[in-house]
Each structure stands twice: as structure tokens, then as C-alpha cells.
Amino acid sequence: MDGTELVAAVRRGDVKVVTALLEAGAAPNTVMDDGLPVLCLAAAAYDAGVAEALVEGGADPDQKLPDGTTPLVRAIDGGSPTVVTAVLGREPRLRLPEAERLQLLALARRWYERGAEEELRGRTGDAGHVCQVRAMDDGRGHVTQLRLGALTVRAGHGAILTDLEWAFRVLTSVDELVARAVAQRDPDHVDWSSARWVLSERRSKETWSALTAHRYHPAPEHRRFVLDVLHFYLLTSSSRRNSYDKESAELLVDWATDGEVDPGVLAEVLFVLSESEHRETEAVGLRHAAHPDPRVRGRVPDLLLGWATPRPLLDAARAALLVLAGDQDWGVRAMAGRALIAAHDGSSEFTDVIVGLLRDPVAGVRARTAEAVADGVDRSAAVADALVALLDEEDFGTRLNAAYGLLRRDDPRTGEAIERVRPLSRPGFEHDHRLSALWNWKWNREHRSAAG
Template identity: 50%
Template sequence: MAADQVPADARLVEAVRARDEDAVWAALGAGADPDVRGGDGLPVLCAAVAGFDHAVANALVTMGADPDLPLPDGTTPLLRAVDLGSYAVLGAVLGEDPALRLGPAERERLLGLARSWYATGARAELRRRTGAEGPGESLLIEEEFCQVEQVSLGGFTVRAGHGAVLTTLEWTFRIATPVDELVARAVRQPDDRHVDGAACQYVLAQRPDRATWEAVMAYRRHPDPRHRRFTASFLTTNRMVPPALVPSFEEEKEDELLAVWAAEETDGEVLAEVLQALLMRDHPGTEGLALRHADHPDREVRTVATHCLGAGGQPFSAEVTACLLRLARDEWPPVRAGVARRLENRPLTEEFRAVLLALAGDEDARVRLSAGCALAESDASDDRTGEVADALAALSDEEDQRARVVGAYGLVVRGDRRAAEAVDRVGALPWHEYRYDHRAEAIWAWRTGGNAEGT
């Protein structure tokens, strides 16, 4: 039977099993029931939750799957999401207006489950539930631009993000958790990228009252660098939430506070966060502070300082130019990649072109990609120098598809004779990943009607 003749419900069950987000959306668009049962007799949303597949879970709930559907064991898909400790899956399964949709008893059941996991800890709770001993298996998982530990023990697997889950549920159910408690949750984790800290930052950034702001700011003087680092990260996060939620009454005060803080901070990790927060603002002193710290012994400080140079598109001063040329030889690859990004969409002098060509042959793939992006965009209408085209052709041989896209795009817009071969090497481009990428659009246009002379 042809694929388009298979009933939509059956296609949805198979797409969820295969973790194929595009196929899930296609089946739902064809009329599949988002609550259709799989081979285990449970709604397919349970399979997405159990597989930590937040993208598929989001598609199902968006199209009408019921996160509160009672299951034979007395749970619901939403309760199972809380149990598994995934911040991303919880966000996908919460659905619309959970504070209004759920009654007090169900809200407390969810909160109680999250509190219990968080208080006990993932490993200890798995041991209690299964009777298994030992540390189990552990993986560090990237989730929603953060990290979380995934623990497997006694035949069960969970993610240790129950602090983030609890914080999210409290905020969702209109519970104003004390600032000190949220900060304590955040700094309990040694990794700044842990989902627990990210959830606390996000919730605090959505509380635009003066008391919350002042309570968080008080930690900038804390003797423990972890607390100061959290405060600096908060000042970045609160510029990433919807503008209406930013406490505008403190914006100017924040900018000056950060500038003074950057000049005084002695801990490298904290200073990097402070500079990152300044980068989110249009403070006139940011570039001067970046120049001051560009040679800092902490590599993360140098990385953020590099990103601050020439921010806002202002022409490079002689001092900034000299600093960029020096940083292009830095031992830390993200610094060299940052130099390449600072040169993107800039008029390239011979000096900067030589820097980018050198970085395009760097030993680190991230640096080569960043340099290729800058070269591909550089004076694309008239920069057809053999060296630049050769560098782009080399990029089109990279293992990373993003690099092949950049290389092929650069050759296409230059009408280079190697464009056809480079475009072939790009391979299929997932639409959901490249739909807003102008370089992919140029490649698609070339495939449908272009030639080796350009589009």
C-alpha cells in the first residue's frame, strides 16, 4: 500500500515510534487523531514522553492531544512527564492554561511528585523504587540549550531536572517561590548550564517587580562566586524575555551596575557572565571594557570580550583592529571563531582577508566554519579572488553539513565553476532546520533553476 493510502492514524503511530517530527506533523495535518493509541494501548503522547521526545510531544499537544487523559495506572501523560524529570518534555506537555485547567488536587499531585523527586535525588529515588543498587548508567544530555544528567538504574531511566520541573510548575500555578529558594536551587548544581539554574533564571526574569530585582541584585556581593555568577546570568536572561516583562524602572541602573562590576570582578567565570550581560545592552563603555579584558588569562573572558569588539556595527578603531588581529592567533578556538564572526558582513581589508583565509584552514572545525561564513558573505558580488573561492571549495568538503552549505553558497553567488559539485555534496537540507537560512534558499533556488554561472 502506498504511503499516502495508509490511514493517517497508523501513519501517526509509526511516526511517533520513529521519532520523526516532520512525519508526525504530516500525519496530524492529514487528520490523524492526536490521542490515537499505539500498540501498547496507550495514547501516543505517552510514547513521546517516555522517549523524552519533546518535539513530537509538542506537536501532539499543539494539535489537541490531551495531557490530562486518565491512564489505566491512574496517571496522566502530564504526570508521567513530571515523573521523568525532563524540563523540555514538561514544557511541551503542559498545554494551555494549566493553572485554570487543573483543579487544586491535581495541581498539588504534580507539585508533590516534583518536590519528592527533587528532595530525594534521581539516583536515590530510582534505588528506592526499584531496589537496585550501584550508581547506574549516566549520560549528560543537551536539552533546551541546557544540560541535564540522564540516569538509568533498575530498568528505569529519568532525567535529573526535577528542580527545573518544580520551578516551572510553581510559576505555572501562580506560586511566588521566594527568591532565596530559587537562587539556592540554581547554585546547588555545579554546572551553570544545568536546567535547574536556567529555569530559575527564566522565572525570576518574568517577575518584574522591584522587590524581586533587588533581592537578586543583592547576590552580586555574595562571597561565593556561584551566587555572583547566577546574578550576572540573570541580567542576561532578563533581556531575553518579552520586552513587556523587563523591569524598565531599573534598566539604566542595571547598565551602570554592570559596567562597574566588570571593572571590579576578580573571578574569571563571573566576569565572563558580566561581560555577556553587558553585550546584551547598548552601553557605551562595553567595548572599552572588552579591550581591557581581551588578554585575560581566563579563556571564557577572552571569548566574550571578542564578541563585544565592534558590537553594534560601528567601524573598527585602530585599537580594536589591532586587538582582533592579535586574538586571531589565540590558543582557544572559540576566541579565533569569535574573531571570524566579528569580521562577517564587514568590508574586508587585505589584512582581514588574510586573517580569514588563515582561519579557514584552522585545525578546529568551528573556526573553519566561522571563517567560511565571513568569506562567503564578503563582497560577494565582486570578490572572486582565487584564494577565497578555493577556501570555500575546501569548506564544501567538510563533514559538517553547515560547513558544506556555507561553502556551496559562497561558490554559487560567485558563479564559480565548482558550484555544481559543491551543491551536490550539500545533500538534502531539512526544511525545519534551514527554512530561514538565506544560504539554503540560494542553494534551493540554484537547484531548481540555476547553473554553475550563478542564480
């Protein structure tokens, strides 16, 4: 095998073919006409999937290249943390000598501290215009991509530095990691996501204390970052020895009652608290049910439900939900409606409010309420009639939930509803359980008729 097919597959970004060729005996370090291995081609194209397949198939990320660099060095220069992770390979701390690890860390830190644009200008000697675009880095978050002349880089070196430190087991101070995360003031940036991941993996008491101390930082970005890491703690605690579930819940309750001044941050505090278990969650929700900011009020319904749902609501929680269901903000109404549906007590009062939300003047409220009602327990004629009315909605998802809700209620208008939802084959809905249920209902009816 001369490698021509592998080069072509790498150039196309065809992971399946690349993997198949490597399994069939293609040389993973195949060199192209420019003297570089195909791993460099994948890294330059920011194709992390192909790069990972090559490394898993035996490509050498530490191979010395004609210019003295390596594919791993080139990946770091390229600035994509996802590509660097793919090229880095397994057990890099054991594979790479300490001197080389330190050189790689220094390279990433140079790019980060100097700034991608300045480093790019220094390398090219070009004082011209730098073209900048926002790019997604394979699901890790977004990053700025810069092009100057013939050279393109991504400014993800903060994330790369963080990832390399963790891979080499360099325990960077919590304060420095937080500073990297919040520098972009954007939770969707790769620098933020990498710092969040590393700190969610570091479960020592020292890390916990240093991180949570930023709860009192005057900049809201620091406080938001603490909440983001705490949320990761909660999401990944089941298999962790040091889960900090109890500590996180206690901290969140204190935070929510201590007077957080930023409504946006307070709303996030309530959201993360709703994902935890604490005896005071309902009391915290009631405390903020009349908050002037709708972002805060919108987080209250989930707190009033708590983790013990389904269960009877206490009178105060029940009254608060009914008030929130009539809130002036449509997002708050929608959240309250979903909570009422989940905690339905069989009363006509709840049913009347839910029907009102299914007929709300705002399409978003109707859509979210229909989604919750479809699987809800209310089987009243009023709710079924309201679902039928939604079959005329412009939004396909709303119509689909209305038809699915009628089917689950064994409503005699189900067949008509399915006809009004059609076509049942839609891109993006190939594995949707609701459409599958409609298909099965229709197929069963037609075959019973044919058999009869």
C-alpha cells in the same frame, strides 16, 4: 473507530498521524489492554510531542486511573519536565483545585529533595545496581535517566517543581530558585534552564534585586547564572514593559570594571555586555584587550565594534583589533578577524591582515574568516585570490564560503569554484542560501548559453 490505529500511532511516536486520527474522531482517552489511556503510553515513552497532541486533542490529564493516580501524576513520577509541561495542559491553575495543586507540588518536591535514585529504590525495594545515562529532554537541556529493574525515571524533578510552581503562580524565593539551578553546576541541565526561564519571566524590582545580589556570591556558578538570566532579559526585552535593559547594561559595565576574579565568568560578563547597548562598552573592551586569559581577550572585538557598526573605529580600538588579529590564541585571532571585516575601513592595512587570516595555519581561523569575508565589503584582488586558495580545503563549509564569496564579488573564477565545491546537493544544506546562490548562478549561465 476502535482506537487500534491511535494506539499504534502513539506507540510509534507519530505525531502527525495521532493528530489526524484525533481530528477524524478518534477518542483521545482511548484505553489500552492494560487499562491505561494512551496518554500514559506517551508519557512513559518520554514522547512530549505525542503527549501534547493528545492533550490538545482532548485527552484528560486528570483522569483517575485504576491505581488511584492520574496521567499527570505519572508524568511527574517519570521525571521529564518537557513531558510534564505537555501533559499539564493549558490553565492548570484554573482547572485543578488547590488541594490537588498542592499534592502535585508535594510529589515533585519529594522526588527532588529525596533524590531520584533514593525514591526509585524506595518504590521498587530493589538494592541492586542503578543504570544511569545522560538523556536530552526534548531541547530543554539534559537530565540523568535512571533504570532499576523494570522502572525508568528521569531526574528532572527540580525543573518540574519550578515549572509547576510557576504554572500555579507560586512565587518561590529567588534564592531557592538559584540554588536549584546551580546545584548541578551545569548550564545545560534542565533544572538550570527552568529556573532561568521563570526568573526571566518575573520582572518585578524585588526579583531583580534578589537575583542580581548573587553577582557577589563566592561560588562562580551563582554568578554565571545571574549572567544567564540577564542575557535572557536582554533577548526578550523588546516586548516587555519592565525590560531592565538600562539596568542590565549598567550592572554589566560595573561588573566588568570591578575586578571579577574568575576569567571564565569575566568572559561571560563581556559577552553579555556585547549584547547590550552602553556608551562604555568600547572602553571596557580596551581595558581587557591585553588580559592574560584568551577567553577574555576573545570577547573584546565585539565590544570594540559596539552596536553602532558600521562606523569608523576610534584609533585605540583600531589598534587593539590589529594586535588581537595577531594573538597567539587562534580563537582570539578569529574573533578579531571577524570584527575587522565588519568594520573594514578600506585601508590596505586591514586587507593585509584579513588575507593573512585567510591563510592562517589553523583551519578554524581560515574557516571563520572565510565565513565573514564571504559577505564582507572588501573587493580587493588579494582577498579574492585568498578565497580561491581555500577551494582546496578539506572542510566543506570553508570551500562553500570561498565559492560564495567569489560569486558575490562577480569573480571570473566563480564557475571553477562551483565545480570544486560540488556536489551541491548535501544533507543538512537543503535550505542554505549560499548553495542556493551557487545553484542559481549555474542555472542562469547554462540557460543563457542554451538560449544564445
